[in-house]
Amino acid sequence: MDKTKKRFRGLTGMLVAATLLLLLLPVCALAAVNGIPGPTFTLTVKTDHISTADGSNLFLWGYADGTNRAQYPGPTLIVTQGQPITVTLKNQLDVPVSIVFAGQTVTASGGIPGLLTREALKNDDPGTLAVDESTVTYTFTPTEPGTYLYSSGTDPHLQVQMGLLGALIVRPSAATATMPGCDPTDPTRVMATAYGDCRSAYDYETLFILTETDPALHTLVELGRIEEVKTTEFFPVNWFINGRGGPDTLAPYKASWLPTQPYECFTRTTPGDRVLLRIVGAGRDSHPFHTHGNNMDVIARDGRLLTTDPAIQPAPSLTAARAAEVGVVPDLAVSNFTNNTLPGATYDAIYAWTGRNLGWDVYGHDLANPALDPAICDGGIPGRVVNGFDMVTREWCADHGNPFPVARTDIKDLTFGQFYSGSPFLGSAGALPPGEGGFNPNAGFFFMWHSHNEKELTNNDIFPGGMLTMLVVEPPGTPIK
Amino acid sequence: MNYGKTFFRLLLVALLGMPAVPASAEVFFQCPGYVPLTDRDANSDGVLRFRDGELSGPFTLPNGFTRDTLPADQDVVCKHLVAGDGFVNMADKTVDHGAGTGVGKLQYIFGFANATGTPDPQVMSDFMLRMEFPAPTITLRQRDHFYLTLSNVGMVMRPDLFDPHSVHYHGFPNASAIFDGEPMSSISINMGASLTYYYNNVEPGTFMYHCHVEATEHMQMGMLGNLYVTPAQDAGPAINGFTRFAYNDEDGSTGYNVAYPVQIHNFDPNFHDASMNVQPLPFAEMEDLYPMLNGRGYPDTVDTTPEGLANSETGNFSQKVNALITAVRGDRILLRISSLATTSFHTLTTTGIPMLVVGKDARKLGPPNDTSQYIRTNSITLGGGEAVDVILDTLGIPAGTYFLYTSNVYHLNNNTEEYGGMMTEIRIVP
Numbered sequence: 057m058d059k060t061k062k063r064f065r066g067l068t069g070m071l072v073a074a075t076l077l078l079l080l081l082p083v084c085a086l087a088a089v090n091g092i093p094g095p096t097f098t099l100t101v102k103t104d105h106i107s108t109a110d111g112s113n114l115f116l117w118g119y120a121d122g123t124n125r126a127q128y129p130g131p132t133l134i135v136t137q138g139q140p141i142t143v144t145l146k147n148q149l150d151v152p153v154s155i156v157f158a159g160q161t162v163t164a165s166g167g168i169p170g171l172l173t174r175e176a177l178k179n180d181d182p183g184t185l186a187v188d189e190s191t192v193t194y195t196f197t198p199t200e201p202g203t204y205l206y207s208s209g210t211d212p213h214l215q216v217q218m219g220l221l222g223a224l225i226v227r228p229s230a231a232t233a234t235m236p237g238c239d240p241t242d243p244t245r246v247m248a249t250a251y252g253d254c255r256s257a258y259d260y261e262t263l264f265i266l267t268e269t270d271p272a273l274h275t276l277v278e279l280g281r282i283e284e285v286k287t288t289e290f291f292p293v294n295w296f297i298n299g300r301g302g303p304d305t306l307a308p309y310k311a312s313w314l315p316t317q318p319y320e321c322f323t324r325t326t327p328g329d330r331v332l333l334r335i336v337g338a339g340r341d342s343h344p345f346h347t348h349g350n351n352m353d354v355i356a357r358d359g360r361l362l363t364t365d366p367a368i369q370p371a372p373s374l375t376a377a378r379a380a381e382v383g384v385v386p387d388l389a390v391s392n393f394t395n396n397t398l399p400g401a402t403y404d405a406i407y408a409w410t411g412r413n414l415g416w417d418v419y420g421h422d423l424a425n426p427a428l429d430p431a432i433c434d435g436g437i438p439g440r441v442v443n444g445f446d447m448v449t450r451e452w453c454a455d456h457g458n459p460f461p462v463a464r465t466d467i468k469d470l471t472f473g474q475f476y477s478g479s480p481f482l483g484s485a486g487a488l489p490p491g492e493g494g495f496n497p498n499a500g501f502f503f504m505w506h507s508h509n510e511k512e513l514t515n516n517d518i519f520p521g522g523m524l525t526m527l528v529v530e531p532p533g534t535p536i537k
Numbered sequence: 538m539n540y541g542k543t544f545f546r547l548l549l550v551a552l553l554g555m556p557a558v559p560a561s562a563e564v565f566f567q568c569p570g571y572v573p574l575t576d577r578d579a580n581s582d583g584v585l586r587f588r589d590g591e592l593s594g595p596f597t598l599p600n601g602f603t604r605d606t607l608p609a610d611q612d613v614v615c616k617h618l619v620a621g622d623g624f625v626n627m628a629d630k631t632v633d634h635g636a637g638t639g640v641g642k643l644q645y646i647f648g649f650a651n652a653t654g655t656p657d658p659q660v661m662s663d664f665m666l667r668m669e670f671p672a673p674t675i676t677l678r679q680r681d682h683f684y685l686t687l688s689n690v691g692m693v694m695r696p697d698l699f700d701p702h703s704v705h706y707h708g709f710p711n712a713s714a715i716f717d718g719e720p721m722s723s724i725s726i727n728m729g730a731s732l733t734y735y736y737n738n739v740e741p742g743t744f745m746y747h748c749h750v751e752a753t754e755h756m757q758m759g760m761l762g763n764l765y766v767t768p769a770q771d772a773g774p775a776i777n778g779f780t781r782f783a784y785n786d787e788d789g790s791t792g793y794n795v796a797y798p799v800q801i802h803n804f805d806p807n808f809h810d811a812s813m814n815v816q817p818l819p820f821a822e823m824e825d826l827y828p829m830l831n832g833r834g835y836p837d838t839v840d841t842t843p844e845g846l847a848n849s850e851t852g853n854f855s856q857k858v859n860a861l862i863t864a865v866r867g868d869r870i871l872l873r874i875s876s877l878a879t880t881s882f883h884t885l886t887t888t889g890i891p892m893l894v895v896g897k898d899a900r901k902l903g904p905p906n907d908t909s910q911y912i913r914t915n916s917i918t919l920g921g922g923e924a925v926d927v928i929l930d931t932l933g934i935p936a937g938t939y940f941l942y943t944s945n946v947y948h949l950n951n952n953t954e955e956y957g958g959m960m961t962e963i964r965i966v967p
Contacts, residue, residue, distance in 0.1 A: 293821040342882055344920030348705075348719055349712050350896060378904060382709075390911065391900035393708040394922035396882070412711045415682065415737030416599040458599040461735035462567055462684065469562050469730030471701040471750075473721040480715035480723075501714040502722035508922025510753040510879040516822035519753050526722075 088248075089225060089263045089334065090309050090319060091132030092121055095139050101153045101220065102126040103175075108294050109301035109522075110515035114271055115275040115278035117218035117256055124148055127316050128204070128299035129265045129338065130222030137201045137229045145192040145295060146283040147176040151282075156209035157224060158400065159197040159359050167192035172209035198226040201251050202359025203263075203334040203402040213340075214310060215285045217273060219299075221338045226359070228252035238383060241435070241447040250332055250363045250404055253388045255377050258332035258406060260536060262323045265299065266397055266507070266523060267339040268292035271516065292341065293523035295512040297321050302506075302513070302524035322503070323527045324536050325409065326481070331527075333405040337397040343512065346394040349503035349527060352405035353385040354392055357401060362388040382408040382445070394508050407530045408446045409431045409501075411482075416458045418501075419531075420481035423457040432456065450532035475502035475526065483531030500530040545960065560816035564660040564688045566652075568615035569596030572606055579653045583673055585653060587613040598682055599735075605638065609807040610769060613682045616825065617652040619660060620726075620748065621690040623668035624848040625855045627724045627804070627827045628834035629954035634786035640849050641837075644804055644827075645813035646670050646695060647748070647758035648855075652688065661729065666693040666855045669845075671800055671832040672762030674858060676748060679769040679785075683736040691728040694813060701725035703732075703747040706764065707922065708738045708899050720750045725793045741768035741784055741897025743873035743924045745800065753879065754818060757808050759879045763798035763831070763858070766899075774908045783871055790908045791895045793799035793871035793928060797862050799941070801876040801883050801919060801959065825880050826949035830860040830941075835951075835960035860961035866936050870929040870963070876919035883959065886916040891964060894917065896926030903929065915942060931965050939963040 058112075099119040103231045104126040106116050118126030135141050135392050145167070147153050152168065164174035168189050180190040198204075208220035227233045232252035244428035258423050297305050298319040306315060306322045325331050333352060335345060355362055363386035365376030377384040385406055395403055411418045421432075424510065432439045432445035433456045436448035460480060467489060478486030479497035485499045496502060506513060506524035515521035530536065559565055568585060570576075570592035578585055585591040586664060587604065592613060597603050603613070611622035621789050627641040634642050648668030677683055692698045703725040705718035715723045716734045726732035747761035770776075770785045779792025786792075790866060802823030805868035811818050830838050835848070840846060864870050894912040895902060903910030916923050942949060943962035951957040 208767045240812075242675055342920060344882075344922050346922040348717055348722075351708070351900065390897060391901070393898040393925075394916070394920065394924060396920050410711055411713070413737055413739040414711060414713055415735065418713060455600075458601070461599045463733045463734040465565075465724075465726065465730060466559070466561070468582060469727045470732070471720065471727055473719070473723055473725075475722045476714070480713065502719075503712070503714065503717065504719050504721065508877075509881070509920060510756050511820065511823045513753050514820045517819070519751060519820055520721075 057242060059067050065447070089134065089261050090333070091225065094133060094141050096142045097131070097133055098122045098144045098146065099130065099155070100148060101146045106219070106316050108301065108302070108515055109304045109313055110270070110518045111281060112516065114127040114269060114294070115274045118316065119220060119222055124314055126219070127318055128219045129267070129319065130220065132222060133224045134227065135198060135224070135416060136227050136233070137198055139196045140195065143194040144256065145176045145194065146190060147178050150178060150212050152177050153215065153220065154192065154209040155194060155206050157194065157196060157204065157206045159200075159204050160198055161194040163196050165193050170210055172214045174208050190486055200359050200472060201226045201228040202356055202361055202403055203336060205336050205338055205400065206400060207338065214282070214285060217269065217287065217290070217340070218277060221265070221267065221337050223263055223334070225334065227265070238449065247330070253355060255363070255384050256332070256355055256361065256406070257330060259329040260323065260325055261334060262321055263319070263334045263336070264297050264321055264343065264345065265336045265338045266343045267296045267299070269294045269296070269510070270339055275344055290340070293514070293516045295507065297523055297525055298416045301515045302496040302521045303335060305525035325527065325532050326534060326536065327410050328382055328445060328447050329408065331407045333407060334395055335403040335405065336397060336420040337399045337401045340399050342399060343397045344394045344508040345505070346508040347396050347407060347503070347505050347527070349501070349529065350381060350407060351391045351393045351411050352395065352407040354378050354395060354405045355385050355389045355402065356404040361386050362390065364388060380406060380408065381410060381412070410452060411455070412445060412452045414452065414455055416449070416461050417455050418482045419451060420460070420479075420484055421457050423432070423512045482529070496528070498530045498534050500534070501530040503527045503529070543618065551767070556683065561774065562729040562802050563731075564657045564729070564928070565731040566657055566686045568592065568684050568686070569613055570594045571615060573656060575902040579639065582676075583616065583651050583653060585615040591816040592619060606832065610772065611680045611682065612909050613684070614677060614688070614861070615653070615684045615686070617686045617688065618649045618657065618704065619652045619664040619675070619688045620647070620649050621665060621668050622647050622692040622694055623666055623670075623757070623853065623855050624850040625670045625832065625875065626846065627951055628837040629951035630673055632952070632954050635957070641851055642806060644806060644809045645762050646809070647692070647755050648672060649672050649760060649762065649842065656939070661690050665690050667855070669760040669855045669857055671802065671858055672746065672760065674798055674966065675764040677766045678739050678771070679738055679741045679766055679959055681738045681766075683689060683738055685734040685736070686731050687707070687726055687734065689726045689728045695815065696770070697815065699728060699749050700755070701727050702748050703750050704734060704757070704934050706734070706744060706746050708742070708744040709736060718749045725750045732774060732922060738766050738831065738899045740899060741766045743798070743875060743926050744899050745875040745877055745924060747877055756877060757805060757879045758812060759802075761800070761802060762791060763800050763873070763875065765798060782830055783896055783928075783954050785905060786901060787905035788908070792868040792869065794868035795864050796873060797860075798823055798873040798875070799830055799961070801849055801874070801878050802832070802950070803880070804880055805880070813877070821879055821937060824897070826952040828943065828950070830959055830961050831858040832856050833860060835957040838961035862941065862961065862963040864931055864965055866931055866934065866965050866967050870947045872903065872927040872941070873918065873924070874917065875924040878921045878933050882918060882920045884916050884918040884944045885941060887963065888942075889932060890929045890934055890939055891915055892917065893930065893939045894925055895928055898924055929963070936965045
């Protein structure tokens with residue numbers, strides 16, 4: 057396609073910057089979700105702009121953390137189960153705004169009465185001394201851990217589209233937010249949990265807030281022509297994960313060139329680790345979110361564990377569980393390769409990659425030269441035989457030493473991806489023609505995670521982009537945190 | 538670590554039983570045990586299968602087994618797919634598209650076709666402009682070692698394009714990047730050459746496959762098809778009178794008498810016409826106006842002409858998969874439903890036969906010997922990239938013709954022809 061060269065130049069520029077930052081920063085990718093801790097928050101609704109990955113920008117109404125700029129999505133509020141939370145809302149817009157917290161029982165005070173909740177105006181009316189119309193205080197105590205959505209309760213058909221949305225993450229109470237005993241091969245290893253027991257234990261977590269925008273609507277609002285907006289004629293052409301269109305989804309957290317879009321969703325893991333996906337349907341459309349590389353086990357929906365076990369909290373119970381790729385998940389967890397993400401719904405899923413039963417040795421071990429390859433699937437204890445997946449050497453033992461199954465096509469007949477290491481083996485790089493590859497410094501396996509409504513993989517008519525990001529399975533031992 | 542030497546040593550071992558890789562662009566079918574000009578697809582099932590006697594040469598698999606030592610529950614299966622362009626006609630024959638009525642709208646497609654058994658030097662000339670929609674159905678069995686060669690025969694109608702292609706086996710568990718077919722993460726094959734994928738099929742279920750190069754464009758243009766894997770339990774003893782099952786359920790609860798793959802995918806005629814006419818592709822305006830099941834709108838979905846439907850441009854039979862479901866009263870029908878729609882979600886329902894969902898995304902719902910997580914329903918909703926296994930139990934259902942159709946009723950049309958679209962028939966005979 058004649059678009060190919062232009063596309064790769066644009067992508068290359070952004071990815072060069074992204075990779076340089078990855079190599080320079082010690083904490084370079086998402087091991088835990090970024091956000092702001094509670095228990096008190098001050099959110100101010102402000103206007104600003106966001107960058108779309110086709111090189112344009114969109115007018116934004118966003119929640120700002122205190123005196124910072126507005127952001128899209130709003131700040132991720134990270135709180136603890138059982139902890140009383142206070143969110144103070146201020147407003148710099150000429151229209152009233154508010155916040156509704158899905159799944160929470162909220163008491164609102166201040167501001168003016170609204171249809172769904174109390175709303176904040178821009179200014180306090182000096183004529184009403186007893187009431188401060190410009191400040192609403194929302195208080196609630198999250199009793200259940202999980203992933204939740206907050207968004208404006210005022211004219212939501214317009215205000216949520218304009219950017220007034222964000223995620224609330226409720227961690228389990230301190231006693232069960234992290235715990236040992238979830239890794240049968242190393243009972244001392246401490247893992248985090250999403251719901252207080254090993255069924256939701258994870259090594260890394262990533263938040264995926266899925267939204268879409270119609271730039272025509274944003275333009276009308278920016279020009280002061282709100283009355284001309286017809287949300288019934290909504291036609292999205294931009295799609296986002298965590299407020300960024302692909303491949304900006306891979307740029308670092310708080311990238312300086314995306315000042316109002318701080319969050320990324322580039323997940324890094326190694327074989328045998330568990331990744332927690334917190335998926336939020338924050339737009340008005342459904343999106344089928346597909347994970348390449350393996351199925352994910354959806355363990356919770358709307359902040360409730362999918363289990364028949366009534367005694368979910370606080371007892372860390374391993375009843376009502378079933379085996380997953382690694383470890384256990386609740387018994388009613390559903391294994392999906394594509395999660396139908398409904399608007400307003402949240403999902404928590406566990407994903408793990410082991411290379412189980414691939415049939416060939418993903419590390420390219422050479423049986424004729426064991427001295428060169430000390431990892432021989434022995435659980436770290438020489439002479440020991442491990443069946444199944446070795447959590448120390450991180451390989452599927454039955455495939456150890458099995459050769460690569462096919463003869464490889466000559467490189468002159470291949471088109472290479474930016475994330476291809478040059479070798480089919482995990483942890484190996486290989487020769488590539490000049491200018492090819494280069495965005496896989498550790499020679500991991502990259503897998504695209506994306507909306508499978510393929511139209512949504514575009515940024516305003518430009519392919520590729522939109523609702524896509526990557527997972528990389530790095531070789532074992534690669535520092536992730 | 539010196540991976541260079543390692544690789545070549547492994548390459549030698551891997552090549553045992555297979556000829557050497559050509560150094561210049563050439564179609565090159567790789568298949569363990571394949572003897573060219575001798576071995577062919579004798580039973581016309583679309584693959585070369587070792588245990589059907591269709592691979593007569595020696596081979597050694599990566600796991601070390603040879604043709605003499607391969608355990609009885611394992612098999613070797615090879616398929617040669619080609620990728621390129623072609624044509625199909627939509628079902629709106631009552632609409633005049635410029636040459637009178639009687640022929641549905643001609644649509645330019647990108648697609649796949651089955652070249653298994655065609656000698657390598659003949660592949661390009663035999664298959665240029667002869668792609669099919671949907672792509673050939675790939676049926677596999679649990680424990681099959683599947684070797685899939687993809688050859689890119691180029692786009693005849695678009696000589697300005699040099700698109701590579703790939704195969705993404707959607708849902709394959711613990712996939713490797715090299716065989717996942719996602720072009721940013723690995724490799725894809727240029728025109729005039731071949732790339733071979735290897736899959737050790739350990740997970741039964743309903744999957745799907747499609748090209749992932751420039752996915753939005755190539756998928757809208759039709760490079761996609763059905764793929765499913767039957768369980769090892771099929772080779773075991775009958776359970777409750779069933780010998781075929783969707784999963785290794787251990788209690789026969791996913792047993793069926795007849796099975797049909799049904800794939801949802803729709804065309805945007807403006808997009809296809811723009812592609813044909815070398816115009817900028819309308820991604821942002823993409824809107825599917827021809828809703829289809831298995832590549833056809835009703836009533837073409839129930840056209841059972843054995844060789845398929847020929848397109849009006851080249852006469853090639855380019856739509857070879859119908860969507861008609863037939864059963865004897867009392868049968869349990871397994872519908873392997875997948876969606877590769879690029880713009881929208883769809884709900885499918887039947888006129889009067891209740892559904893039992895036993896699997897989702899190639900996993901049985903619930904553990905073996907446990908039916909408590911099956912879902913009794915009358916409709917299923919799929920977005921692109923999702924799959925479900927649905928059993929229709931016709932016990933107690935009177936004989937007759939029923940419909941499987943979308944309750945997104947605005948898709949019960951073939952564009953401006955207000956009759957048809959995403960609908961097919963379930964014919965129950967007494």
